[in-house]
Amino acid sequence: MAFQLAACAEMLWQDKPMAWRAARLTEMGFGVGLWNWPAWDLDALEKTGANFTIMNGYLQGRLTDAEGADMLLASAQETAQVGKRLGFDRLNLHGTGLGDMGVPIPLIGSFAPGYEQRARDTLNRICDMAEEEGVTFTLENLNPIDHPGCPFRSTGDVLALVSAVNRPQLRINLDLYHTQIGEGDLIRWTQACLPWIGEVQVADNPGRCQPGTGEINYPGIARALADMGYDGPVGMEAFAKGEEEAALDAFRAAFTL
Numbered sequence: 001m002a003f004q005l006a007a008c009a010e011m012l013w014q015d016k017p018m019a020w021r022a023a024r025l026t027e028m029g030f031g032v033g034l035w036n037w038p039a040w041d042l043d044a045l046e047k048t049g050a051n052f053t054i055m056n057g058y059l060q061g062r063l064t065d066a067e068g069a070d071m072l073l074a075s076a077q078e079t080a081q082v083g084k085r086l087g088f089d090r091l092n093l094h095g096t097g098l099g100d101m102g103v104p105i106p107l108i109g110s111f112a113p114g115y116e117q118r119a120r121d122t123l124n125r126i127c128d129m130a131e132e133e134g135v136t137f138t139l140e141n142l143n144p145i146d147h148p149g150c151p152f153r154s155t156g157d158v159l160a161l162v163s164a165v166n167r168p169q170l171r172i173n174l175d176l177y178h179t180q181i182g183e184g185d186l187i188r189w190t191q192a193c194l195p196w197i198g199e200v201q202v203a204d205n206p207g208r209c210q211p212g213t214g215e216i217n218y219p220g221i222a223r224a225l226a227d228m229g230y231d232g233p234v235g236m237e238a239f240a241k242g243e244e245e246a247a248l249d250a251f252r253a254a255f256t257l
């Protein structure tokens, strides 16, 4: 059983240019995940020939009201254009942005009554666009401590929405670091999400560093994923404790069966 391993370049070698990081991950045999595309030099990234796996969209708007939904659809479509240019497999609808003064704000939801139906309608519009563009979006579970106020602060929220929309253009980006903080019970949540998983993301807790630096039994999770028949993407979205190369080797070892 071989998983498709990738790592988030944003969190590694933070003193190096992004294209350098993408090239280094490629040399080491990993796919490349990225955040925040407006800051990047797309030409330089394109030249790396990296296998770009998942990109956090630079999103504006909201899922849950007409005006916000139009904005969100437009920014998801811009994300799709950048994603297609670099050949990303998945585009992540990230639930928060940074407002004035760097305070996190919910971008794609709200807690108003009835928000689920409006959110489903907007996600269906995003799926229609994704079908035309030939791209896949994911919705990621976040946790309420790192992302207070975010509507998708539990695995259950994300599972409920993605399973209700139930379209191939919308998958779950199951982030087990966030699940661990929010809910725990990682293997049961993975099993519940399995039919809709587009990617599994990993980091240990506390500290959000590579597998083996905290309390999560990632080799056990890798075995459970294999037993469930999952052989899809696993992305390390984590800081390196120590040297990046050693952190990536530890990640690879945890997910090599």
Ligand SMILES: O=C(O)C(=O)CO
Binding pocket: 056, 094, 140, 142, 146, 175, 237
């Ligand atoms: O912002 C976060 O915490 C993320 O997991 C980004 O994907």
